[in-house]
Amino acid sequence: MTTLLDLPIELEIKVLSELPARDIQRYRRVCKHLRDIIDEKSNANLLLQSAQAHSRAKISRKLAHVTDLAGVDFLEAFSRWLSRRAIWLVPESHQVINTAFCAHWAKQAMPESINATPEMEEVEFALQWFSDTLLTLHLDTWSDFSRHPTRVRPATIDEFMANALLGLPRSADEDMERLGITAQKLRQYGKEVLAKPDRLAASIVTQKSIPPDVMLSKRPLTTITSWLACRPNSDHDYVFQELRLNGLGDDKWLSTFLEIPEIPQTCNHLFAYCAGTDWTYRRLEEAEQGQALTELEKTAILEDIIFY
Known part of the structure; x- marks a missing residue:
């Protein structure tokens, strides 16, 4: 039976490029031969550009489904x-x-x-x-x-x-x-x-869906706001008690860094990009502070972004 390691390097790269970043990471950890291929800078784009493009397209579709409402x-x-x-x-x-x-x-x-x-x-x-x-x-x-x-x-x-x-x-x-x-x-x-x-x-519609619990559990990467209550301030005005969770840096930073579209300001911060895992949140937190990320890490992060 032919295995991945029996293939020419060009085919190995092609097969790896079709895998999710988490699988590429797993193969990298367990096989020195594949680790050498994956870590070779000249292979990075060939390996990861397809996965990154797929993740960006998926994020864009989810955002557009909610915010691109023309027609x-x-x-x-x-x-x-x-x-x-x-x-x-x-x-x-x-x-x-x-x-x-x-x-x-x-x-x-x-x-x-x-x-x-x-x-x-x-x-x-x-x-x-x-x-x-x-x-x-x-x-x-x-x-x-x-x-x-x-x-x-x-x-x-x-x-x-x-x-x-x-x-x-x-x-x-x-x-x-x-x-x-x-x-x-x-x-x-x-x-x-x-x-x-x-x-x-x-x-998520449970008692825990009442803010702020649901917001705190979603690891927001961009600014998200909620209103816990409103009180009459006058006959025609209300005062809202606002809970605001800021993202990493400003909202433009995340979109620029990951090359994903910004959430429109007209949404009034009711939606946010969130991290699916603590690992993703920590890596982006480090990146916002200036630490470089590998293309493999960035690919895994893109796969883990949630539009909430």
């Missing part, structure tokens, strides 16, 4: 946004999530000519009201009644529709139609929610 239906975009971070159980955080989402989506959906105009502000307000109603309906449909016995679960699609339309100001009907939010699409959306109430609830 994406409002209800589909809303699902993408929430499914990435799950449905938060802290009611006070809804306004923060919805404000950021609606501003981000409307900026990409509306004509550039009306951005930063009073008309745009009216549309964003109507969208925020509507998305908050949808989020509440999701929670009412999905919620754990042992902890939230006062919630009223919509039993039928007609009840869902009636409640959802309460969140749609009459004056905004024309804007909603223009933005593709129709009764037909809303009815289909409601059917999906009723059929699978946890459709936007990621596996």
Whole structure:
């Protein structure tokens, strides 16, 4: 039987280049011959550029799925946004999530000519009201009644529709139609929610998903913020108690160092790049302080980056 070590060096390099960085590291540790090949600088690009490109493309796709919403239906975009971070159980955080989402989506959906105009502000307000109603309906449909016995679960699609339309100001009907939010699409959306109430609830939706616990456990590499509560400051204003976890250096540093796209500022730091392991976090911490990393280490780090 032919083994990897029986192949010409050119083929050995080609086979190794198809492996994940963690497997290359493992072979490097156990075989001196392969270690010599892997450590040879002239082989580094051939070995690792494919794996790095694959990881960068994967990270870019995950980010774009949530943030590149031009041409994406409002209800589909809303699902993408929430499914990435799950449905938060802290009611006070809804306004923060919805404000950021609606501003981000409307900026990409509306004509550039009306951005930063009073008309745009009216549309964003109507969208925020509507998305908050949808989020509440999701929670009412999905919620754990042992902890939230006062919630009223919509039993039928007609009840869902009636409640959802309460969140749609009459004056905004024309804007909603223009933005593709129709009764037909809303009815289909409601059917999906009723059929699978946890459709936007990621596996992290437990008591621990209440900030800050979930944020601290994710090893954030870029800035991430959360709002633990909000208190009325006046009739039309609220004060938010903000938890802010800063990343390594600034957010641009990580994107530049790893050659991955920045998370848009319009996301209001609701999402972050995180390290999947302590090893990755420590290596990037050392790199931010000026320590050089090998291409193999950088490849392993890219494979371990999580968009949360």
